[in-house]
Amino acid sequence: MTTSRGAYKIDEQHPGSDLAGETAAALAAAAIAFRPYNSSYSNLLLVHAKQLFTFADRFRGLYDDSISSAQQFYTSSGYSDELLWAATWLHQATGDEYYIKYVVDNAMYMGGTGWAVKEFSWDNKYAGVQILLSKVLLEGKAGAYAATLKQYQAKAEYFTCACLQKNDGYNVQKTPGGLLYVRDWNNMQYVSSAAFLLAVYSNYLSATKSQLNCPDGQTQPQELLNFVKSQADYILGKNPADVSYLVGYGAKYPLHVHHRGASIASIFALHYEVGCTQGFETWYNRAEPNPNVICGGLVGGPDKNDDFSDERSNYEQTEPTISGSAPLVGIFAKLQSLYGNHNIGEGYNHNESPVPQQKTPSTNPGKATVSKTSSESEGAAVEFLHSISSSWTVGGATYYRHRVIIKNTSSKPISDLKLVIKDLSGSLWGLSPTEEKDTYELPQWHKVLNPGSECIFVYVQGGPQAKVSIKSLH
Numbered sequence: 001m002t003t004s005r006g007a008y009k010i011d012e013q014h015p016g017s018d019l020a021g022e023t024a025a026a027l028a029a030a031a032i033a034f035r036p037y038n039s040s041y042s043n044l045l046l047v048h049a050k051q052l053f054t055f056a057d058r059f060r061g062l063y064d065d066s067i068s069s070a071q072q073f074y075t076s077s078g079y080s081d082e083l084l085w086a087a088t089w090l091h092q093a094t095g096d097e098y099y100i101k102y103v104v105d106n107a108m109y110m111g112g113t114g115w116a117v118k119e120f121s122w123d124n125k126y127a128g129v130q131i132l133l134s135k136v137l138l139e140g141k142a143g144a145y146a147a148t149l150k151q152y153q154a155k156a157e158y159f160t161c162a163c164l165q166k167n168d169g170y171n172v173q174k175t176p177g178g179l180l181y182v183r184d185w186n187n188m189q190y191v192s193s194a195a196f197l198l199a200v201y202s203n204y205l206s207a208t209k210s211q212l213n214c215p216d217g218q219t220q221p222q223e224l225l226n227f228v229k230s231q232a233d234y235i236l237g238k239n240p241a242d243v244s245y246l247v248g249y250g251a252k253y254p255l256h257v258h259h260r261g262a263s264i265a266s267i268f269a270l271h272y273e274v275g276c277t278q279g280f281e282t283w284y285n286r287a288e289p290n291p292n293v294i295c296g297g298l299v300g301g302p303d304k305n306d307d308f309s310d311e312r313s314n315y316e317q318t319e320p321t322i323s324g325s326a327p328l329v330g331i332f333a334k335l336q337s338l339y340g341n342h343n344i345g346e347g348y349n350h351n352e353s354p355v356p357q358q359k360t361p362s363t364n365p366g367k368a369t370v371s372k373t374s375s376e377s378e379g380a381a382v383e384f385l386h387s388i389s390s391s392w393t394v395g396g397a398t399y400y401r402h403r404v405i406i407k408n409t410s411s412k413p414i415s416d417l418k419l420v421i422k423d424l425s426g427s428l429w430g431l432s433p434t435e436e437k438d439t440y441e442l443p444q445w446h447k448v449l450n451p452g453s454e455c456i457f458v459y460v461q462g463g464p465q466a467k468v469s470i471k472s473l474h
Contacts, residue, residue, distance in 0.1 A: 016063030020056035021082030028089035080110035085125040113151035130156035161214035168215035188301035189324035196327035248295030255289035258319040298324040426461030
C-alpha cells in the first residue's frame with residue numbers, strides 16, 4: 001500500500017465521545033475474553049477501557065466534528081448510545097456498581113429506554129445495550145435497578161420481536177425470499193448484526209429458562225435460533241438467486257467485488273505499482289472477474305426484491321465490510337455448536353471445510369522440545385525452542401497453541417533468515433509469508449537477529465506440530 005494514509009486523533013480540544021466510547025466497549029469486552037488465558041493483558045485492557053470511558057464522558061463531542069474528513073463517509077448520528085454501550089460492557093467486565101448506575105441514571109436522557117430501534121450497526125448501538133442489560137435482569141442481578149432495566153428489556157424485546165415479524169405489525173421489512181431488509185446500501189451488515197444479537201439473546205433466555213414476550217405471542221428461545229439459521233442459510237446460498245453472498249464460499253459467489261485489493265492484480269504479478277487514478281482507469285470498469293478472491297468478505301447483498309447485480313461499480317451491493325463479516329463469526333460458531341458442519345446452507349452448493357484429523361501431538365502440552373539447526377557455510381547457528389502453551393477442545397476436536405522461539409546462538413548477526421514450515425494447517429502469527437510455498441521470513445520490524453537475541457512466532461492447529469527448518473540465512 002503506497003498511497004498516503006493520514007492518521008487522525010481525538011483529544012480534549014477535539015473530542016469524539018462516540019469513537020472513544022466504542023473503543024472502551026471493545027477493550028472491556030476483550031478483557032472478559034482474555035481473562036481466563038492472560039490475566040495481566042486482560043487487566044491492561046480494562047485499565048485503558050476505564051480511561052477511555054472517562055475521557056469520552058468528560059469531553060463530549062462527535063468524532064466527525066473533530067475529524068472532518070470522516071463526515072463525507074461515516075457521519076455519526078450521536079454519541080449517547082456509545083457512552084451507554086461502554087458503561088454496559090464495563091459493568092460486565094468489572095461488576096462495578098458505578099457503571100450500572102450510570103446506564104440507569106442516564107437511561108432516558110441518553111435514549112437507552114426511549115429509543116425502540118430496528119437495527120444494530122456501527123452507528124447505532126442501542127439494541128446491543130438493551131440486550132446486554134437484559135442479561136443482568138434475567139440473571140437476577142438487577143437489585144435496586146430492576147425497574148429501569150425492565151424498560152431496557154422492553155426495548156430489547158421490541159427489536160427482537162420486530163426481527164421475528166411478531167411485533168404487532170411494527171416489524172423489520174423482509175424480502176420475498178426471507179431476508180431482513182433494513183437499508184438499500186449494504187443491507188447485509190444489518191442482517192448479520194441482527195442475527196448475531198438474536199443468537200446472543202437466545203443464549204440469555206435459555207440459560208435463565210425464560211421466554212420472549214412478543215405482542216403476537218410468547219416465543220421460545222429456539223424460535224430465535226431458527227431465525228438466525230434462516231438468515232445464515234440465505235447468506236450462504238439458500239435464496240432465490242442461488243448465490244452465496246459470502247465471497248469464496250460455495251459454487252457461485254460474487255466475482256466483481258467492490259474492493260481495491262481484490263480488483264487489482266498483485267504487484268508480484270504486475271511488477272509495477274498501481275496508483276489511485278490508474279486503478280480507476282485500468283481496473284475499476286474491467287468486465288473480467290477480480291484477480292484476487294477476498295475470502296470471507298460479506299458483500300452488501302440483494303435489493304428488497306432479492307435481485308442482485310454482480311458489478312464492481314454497484315458498490316451498494318458488492319462492497320464487503322468488516323461490520324458485515326464480523327458478526328458471522330459468532331453466528332457460525334453458535335450454529336456449528338447446534339448443527340455441526342452439515343446443516344448450515346444444507347441442500348445448496350458449497351465447499352465444506354475439512355474436519356481436522358485428530359492425532360496425538362508429538363510434544364506434550366507444557367513440555368518444550370528443542371531442535372538445533374545451523375548453517376555451515378556462514379558459521380551461524382539458530383536454535384528452535386518449540387513448546388505447546390495451551391490446548392482446547394471444540395466439537396470433539398483438540399487444538400494446540402504452539403510457541404516457537406528462534407534464537408541466534410552464534411556470535412554473528414543474522415539477516416534475511418528464511419524458514420520452511422511444513423505440515424502447517426492452522427493460522428500463524430509472528431512471521432511474514434513469502435512468495436515461495438511454505439516459506440516465511442522475519443517480520444519487517446525484526447529483520448536482523450543479533451547474537452543471543454530471540455524472535456517468537458505462534459501457530460494454532462490440531463494434530464502434530466509443524467516441521468520448521470532453515471531455508472537460507474545471511
